Amino acid sequence: MELVFALVIGALTSSGVYLLLRARTFPVVVGLTLISYGVNLFLFSSGRLATGGQPILGSTESYSDPLPQALVLTAIVIGFAMTAFVVVLSLRNLADNEDDHVDGRQGERPEKPEQKSEEERSQ
Template identity: 90%
Template sequence: MELAFALAIGALTASGVYLLLRARTFPVVIGLTLLSYGVNLFLFSSGRLATGGQPIIGSTSQYSDPLPQALVLTAIVIGFAMTAFVVVLALRNLADNEDDHVDGYQSEPKSRKKTEDAEVSGK
């Protein structure tokens, strides 16, 4: 169980970092989301992976720690808000620059390119 959980965390983190290094907006947003999922699973696993444990200390000898569960719930809400904000920023960038590159090296806007092509062809 722990090996499968660790592999899932590693796969989510690796694919999130890979997508963060892309030059387009949508893969960066998906990469941030996958990276936050990996961190959430890591936080959740810090409270021990036990089945059938009570969340109350002292009722049984085996209990589950409620703190990582509360941290993950908070991180899910913050991650959703961050994703919504980044999507709005990406849409605004696309509307303003007519391009969705995130590395700062944007191609020429399509409207300027069309006017230059028309000037060159003499139309």
């Protein structure tokens, strides 16, 4: 179980990092989501993996640590809110710049007049 778990976390995180380094906001958002899945699973495993354990002392033979579960819940809630925000922000970026490149408008660069780039730099 440990091996499968580790492979899943590794696959999620590495694909997340790959997508995060893309230049468009959509893959970046998906990458962030994948990373947060990986992180949540990792956090969950910090209480050791066990099957059939309950987080209450005395209810079963082996008990599982309740704290990582609480941490993961908090992390999920926060991660969910942040993802929602970043989606809205990406849409705003798309609307403002008519381009979903993470650095704003890119497509018009060749025919962009000199003055405009000067003005943007000094802002």
